[in-house]
Amino acid sequence: MKINNLHLKIDQLPFSLQEEVNIFIDQLLAKLPEKKEKKQPVYGSMKGKIKILDGFDDPLEDFKDYI
Template identity: 50%
Template sequence: MEAIELGREIGKLPHNLQSEVLAFIELLKAKQENLSKKKQREFGIGKGKIKISEDFDAPLEDFKDYM
């Protein structure tokens, strides 16, 4: 729907509904601003923060009976 068409349709509405449309437009604009402000995740940001021990794959003592 083009902007001119949209304006005509909104103009046909009663004043109270036009106010609701305006409030909804403001809500959508605020929502869009919040989405654009979110920081994009950066690949590799946690590199070096997690350490895995050398014996990670070693069998556990608790499971000796099952091996």
Template identity: 45%
Template sequence: MTEIQLYTKLSKLPPALKAEVNDFVDFLLSKKKKAVKAKKPKFGYAKGQFKMSPDFDEPLNDFKEYTE
């Protein structure tokens, strides 16, 4: 849909519906701004939330047949 087609449809609406369309357009624009302003996670933000088992680096016996 082109801008001209949209404007033509909009010009046919009564004033109350034009106000509603205006509010909806404002909502969409604010929604777009919020999506753009997503914050980047900071380094170390999840520190202490994950724990690794002490044997994490040990070889797995399940794959022993493939390493021989």
């Protein structure tokens, strides 16, 4: 259904029924799950949580044949 058609149909209703449609739409919207705001990461918030071990960049023994 196109929005324009819906708008035209609602406009044809008497005001009291338009109010009922408005209440019904509010009830439908209340059923929708709330959208959670996506938090922006804070610069430096992971400091000290990740550790890179010594030898991280050393070649792997499994790939010696390819080096």
